[in-house]
Amino acid sequence: MSSPNVRSSQPIPQFASTRALPPLRVLDGGGPATNRVTGPVPRAGLHIVPQPVAEPAQPFLKWVGGKRRLLDQLVPLLPTGRLRYAEPFLGGGAMFFRLWSLGRLESALLTDASADVVNACNVLRDDVDALVGRLRAHAHAYLPADADARAAYFYAVRDRHPSLVPMDAVERAARMVFLNRTCFNGLWRENRRGLFNAPHGRYDAPTLCPEDRLRAAARALDAATVARADFRSLPNLCRAHGVTFAYLDPPYHPVSVTSAFNAYSGGAFAATAQAELADTCRALDRAGVRWMLSNSDCDFVRGLYRGFDIRTVQAARAVNCKGDRRGTVAEVVVRNY
DSSP, rough: OOOOOOSSSSSSOOOTTTOOOOOOOSSSSSOOOOETTTTTEEOOOOOOOOSOSOOOOSSSOOOTTGGGGGGHHHHGGSOSSSSSEEESSSTTHHHHHHHHHHHHHHEHHHHHHHHHHHHHHHHHHOHHHHHHHHHHHHHHHHHHHHHHHHHHHHHHHHHTHHHHHSSOOOHHHHHHHHHHHHGGGGGOOTTSSSOOOOBBBSSSSSSOOOHHHHHHHHHTTTTEEEEEEGGGHHHHHHHHHHHHHHEEOOOOSSSSGGOOOSSSSSOOOHHHHHHHHHHHHHHHHHTTTTEEEEEOOOOHHHHHHTTTTTEEEEEEOOOOSSGOOEEEEEEEEEEOO
16 A cells, blocks of 8 residues: 655654565664664564553544454453564554553554554554544534534545645544544445545534543553554564564455455455465464454355364444344454464
8 A cells, every 4th residue: 555645743654565674673762763664663562561550441443343342252362461462453453452451461563554543543642632632623613513514524524635635643643533433334444545435424422532532542552563564564573573462353354245344445355365364374373473363254264274273253243234234243263372
């Protein structure tokens, strides 16, 4: 995915693909590590997470396929002890926020293909007051308006895409949070040009600036390195950052044509990408990194991970235009331990 055109004093951190990525230097102090291909690289997540955590953190973004409702089934399947953690499909980050809240993380390296997700997390961590101020401005303009004026405001914000209109990092983060909380079903969906295209959701009273949740999430992210990266770079990143465990929650392989809600970052996650992800997991296994992966329960996915531990969990289906069809659906959890 090409880099968006964003004017900001704090560029979105990016890592190169596996083929281009040289080993990263991890520093115990001082300035950021450097990478001769991609420029400055954030310090590897060397912060020690406080334990216990008095105020738990939760995701600040709504995310289709997020794991908040599955965490009670998933967390018991994780390795025991504190983890040097990586999550290459961050999305809403439900697993990260739960593990941070439990005091289970020694460090965290969080990556995603979406420049908007990475930017929102970094702005929240580094300048939560500014983000809260921008979201209050959105709320002041949007909430008192009637239905037609709300829709017009939503589409005006949606049309101001950072690749088309110069904006700073804070404005871009506030745009994402606002759209995420006012679009249909919280569906963050992008077309092949990387433009967000979900329609207006028409909620009666959306919470546009959940300040307590934002500040708790900012405290959790202070313990993490967040950067834009392709999942194929994960073995190199794990080796460079001393990662001991990775949780992978990719766009799911569709079990039907209507279930293919996976265009979150400029295109579908095709079967070839699923196969490359399985190869990436095998590379992690050879490197001695423990990992756990979630995906849809279908023959294709089970075949890709034959030989690893595969078990089933029941997940709530959140996205359907008809509420009575939202029920539960089986998912697989794959582990190499």
